[in-house]
Amino acid sequence: MIRHLLKLTWNRKRSNFLIMLEIFFAFLVLYVVTTLGVFYVDNYNKPLGFSYENVWSIVMDTQQQSIAPQQKIEKTQQLLLALKSFDEVEEVGGMFILPFSAPDYNNNYRINGRKVSVHINTVTDELKDVLDLKITRGRWFEKSDEAAKANLVVINESLSKELFGDQDPIGKPLFEVGPGEKEKIVVGVIAEFRKNGELAPLTNYFFERASMYDTVNFTLPSQLVIKLRPGTTAQFEEKLVTRLQNTVGEWSYEVESLAEAHRSHLLFYLTPLIVLGIIAAFLILGVSLGLIGVIWQNVTARANEIGLRRAAGATLTHIFTQILLELLLIASLGMLLGVLLVMQFPLLGIIDFISAKVYMTALVISVVFIYLVAIICGLYPSWLATKVQPTEALHAE
Amino acid sequence: MIQLENIEKVYRTDTLETVALSGINLSIRKGEFVSIMGPSGSGKSTLLNIIGLLDVATGGKVSLNEKVVSSHKDRDLANLRNRELGFIFQKFHLINDLRAIDNVEIPLLYRNMSYKERRKMAEEALEKVGLISRTSHFPSQLSGGQQQRVAIARAIVGKPKILLADEPTGNLDSQMSDEIMNILKELNQQEQTTVIMVTHDKRMADMTDRIIRIFDGRQVA
Ligand SMILES: Nc1ncnc2c1ncn2[C@@H]1O[C@H](COP(=O)(O)OP(=O)(O)OP(=O)(O)O)[C@@H](O)[C@H]1O
Ligand SMILES: [Mg+2]
Numbered sequence: 001m002i003r004h005l006l007k008l009t010w011n012r013k014r015s016n017f018l019i020m021l022e023i024f025f026a027f028l029v030l031y032v033v034t035t036l037g038v039f040y041v042d043n044y045n046k047p048l049g050f051s052y053e054n055v056w057s058i059v060m061d062t063q064q065q066s067i068a069p070q071q072k073i074e075k076t077q078q079l080l081l082a083l084k085s086f087d088e089v090e091e092v093g094g095m096f097i098l099p100f101s102a103p104d105y106n107n108n109y110r111i112n113g114r115k116v117s118v119h120i121n122t123v124t125d126e127l128k129d130v131l132d133l134k135i136t137r138g139r140w141f142e143k144s145d146e147a148a149k150a151n152l153v154v155i156n157e158s159l160s161k162e163l164f165g166d167q168d169p170i171g172k173p174l175f176e177v178g179p180g181e182k183e184k185i186v187v188g189v190i191a192e193f194r195k196n197g198e199l200a201p202l203t204n205y206f207f208e209r210a211s212m213y214d215t216v217n218f219t220l221p222s223q224l225v226i227k228l229r230p231g232t233t234a235q236f237e238e239k240l241v242t243r244l245q246n247t248v249g250e251w252s253y254e255v256e257s258l259a260e261a262h263r264s265h266l267l268f269y270l271t272p273l274i275v276l277g278i279i280a281a282f283l284i285l286g287v288s289l290g291l292i293g294v295i296w297q298n299v300t301a302r303a304n305e306i307g308l309r310r311a312a313g314a315t316l317t318h319i320f321t322q323i324l325l326e327l328l329l330i331a332s333l334g335m336l337l338g339v340l341l342v343m344q345f346p347l348l349g350i351i352d353f354i355s356a357k358v359y360m361t362a363l364v365i366s367v368v369f370i371y372l373v374a375i376i377c378g379l380y381p382s383w384l385a386t387k388v389q390p391t392e393a394l395h396a397e
Numbered sequence: 398m399i400q401l402e403n404i405e406k407v408y409r410t411d412t413l414e415t416v417a418l419s420g421i422n423l424s425i426r427k428g429e430f431v432s433i434m435g436p437s438g439s440g441k442s443t444l445l446n447i448i449g450l451l452d453v454a455t456g457g458k459v460s461l462n463e464k465v466v467s468s469h470k471d472r473d474l475a476n477l478r479n480r481e482l483g484f485i486f487q488k489f490h491l492i493n494d495l496r497a498i499d500n501v502e503i504p505l506l507y508r509n510m511s512y513k514e515r516r517k518m519a520e521e522a523l524e525k526v527g528l529i530s531r532t533s534h535f536p537s538q539l540s541g542g543q544q545q546r547v548a549i550a551r552a553i554v555g556k557p558k559i560l561l562a563d564e565p566t567g568n569l570d571s572q573m574s575d576e577i578m579n580i581l582k583e584l585n586q587q588e589q590t591t592v593i594m595v596t597h598d599k600r601m602a603d604m605t606d607r608i609i610r611i612f613d614g615r616q617v618a
Pocket of ligand 1: 441
C-alpha cells in the first residue's frame, strides 16, 4: 500500500511541490529552533559551578586614561577596607571578567597538534568564598602564593580532562611556554565555572591569580564581587555607594546584583530562540493551512477516486488511512531534502559546539513534530473522506 | 447466485420523495450474462449499485451466494465487493496519476498480498484485455477503448465471480464498443463470470442471455 501511495504522491509531485517546499523551509527553521532549544536544555541540566545568591558586583571606573599602579593599589586597598567595615558584607573578591557580563576573554592554544579553546579569568584569593567555587582536586589560591615564581592557575575539570586526560594535573605546567615567559602551574581543579550562565555551553576555563600588590604585571582587577549576608535588601546599595564615594571620591561605581545580571543575561540567550520560535510558528501555521488545503482538495477533487476505491473493496478505515498516509508521505518528501541538508552540518563542522546527542535529539523532535502537525491537519479531512458516498462519487455527470 | 426480493429504493429529502426502485424481484444464476435496459432515470444504475453492494436498498432483501447481505456492516460489504464483485463504469474512473498497471492492482491492495503477487496478477489481467504492451502508460496516453480495457482489467484482476458494468460502452464508438463487448463475452464464456450490464444499446443487449427491462423504477420484463 505504501508503495502504491508513494507512486501516487510522487506522480502528483507537481501539484504537491509548493507544499513540499513549504515543509522543507518550515523543517529547516524548526530544526534550528529545536537544536537551540535542546542545546539549552542540555546545558541547563549541567551544574553552573558557582553560586550568585546575595552576590553583588561593583564596577569601578577610575575616570582617568592611565593611573599609576601604585596609586590604584592604594586606593583599592582603601575601598576594600571600607567595604569590609560593613556588617552586611561577608567577603570581597576581585575579578577581571564578571559572571553574566558581556565581555569574555578566550584564547586558542595549539596543544599536541590540537586546537584547544580556553577561557581565562584573573581573580583574587577571596573569589572562591564569594562565589562558593567547588574545589575537586588540589587547592585554591592563597596569600602565600604571592611569593611564587610561576604563575599559578586553577583550572576546571573540562580543561583538566582536555589537557591531562586521566592524569593528575596538580603541579604540572599548563602548557609549554615560550622562552622568557612565566610558566603556568596548576595548583587546583574546580568542578566548573560557567561564566555565561546555565544556557551557555561548557567551556575550558582557568583562573590566574590576581595579585593585589603586583606593580609589574599589574593584575589588580577593577571589578569587585561582594558576598552579602543573607537578607540584605536592595536599599543597601545606596549606603554602599555613598561610602565608596566618601572613601575614593574621584572614582565612580556601578553596583548590580548578580541575580539581576543573571536574569538579563538569560534573556540575551533566550531572545534568538524566541524570535526563531515565532518565525517557526508562523511557518508551521502556513504549512498547516497548506496541508489542510491539499487534503481538502484531495477529498473533493478526488471524490471519484475515493468512490472507485470503495467499489474495489476499500473499507472506511482504508480510505481514512490512505488520506492520512498520503499526507505523511508528502511531509516525508518535503522533509527528506531538509534532513539530507541537515545531515551535512556535522560533516561540515559548522556546529562543532553542539554534541551529537543534541543534534540527533533535535532532528528526531523536528521530524516527529512535523509528522504530528501533518496528522493533526489530516484527521478531519480524512474523516470527511470516509463520508464520500461511492454512488454519488461515481455518478456520471 | 444473486437474489433480489422486493427491493425498494426511495430517496427522501425534506420536501421531496423520489421512488427510484420499487418491487424489484430478480434472480440471476451463476454464469449468466444479463443486460438491464430502460429509459434514462428509470433506476438502472440504482439497481446495479444495490446489486453491487455500493448502495443500500430502503426495503427488501439482497442475497449473494444464498446469504442475505443487506444487513452487513461496512467491513463485510467491502470484503464482498473486493472478492466477489468487479465494477466497470461508463466513465472508466481510472486514476490519472497512476500508470495502467498501478490502476489495475487497486483491488488487490485491499487484500493481504505481496507486491510481487499483485504485479503478477495485474499483468495477467492486462494480458487478458490485450494491453500487456501498455502497462506503463498513463491513462492520458491511452485511447478511450484502451482506457476502458484497463478498467476491465482492474475489475477482473481479483478474479471476481460477478462483473457489474454500468454502460461500459456508453462513451465509446461502435468499433471500440464491440471490442469491449467481446472481452465481456469471453470472460463470461471462458471463465463462467456472471456479467450484469446496464446498456442503452439494443445491439449490445441482444448479445446477452437475458434482458431485464426497467421502467420508472419497476421491472417490466
Ligand atoms: N442521490 C439521489 N438523490 C435523489 N434522487 C436520486 C439520487 N440518485 C438517483 N436519483 C433518482 O433516482 C432515479 C434513478 O436514477 P438512476 O441513476 O438509477 O437512473 P438510470 O436509469 O441509471 O439513468 P441513466 O440512464 O440516465 O443513467 C432518478 O429519477 C434519479 O433522479
Ligand atoms: Mg445510470
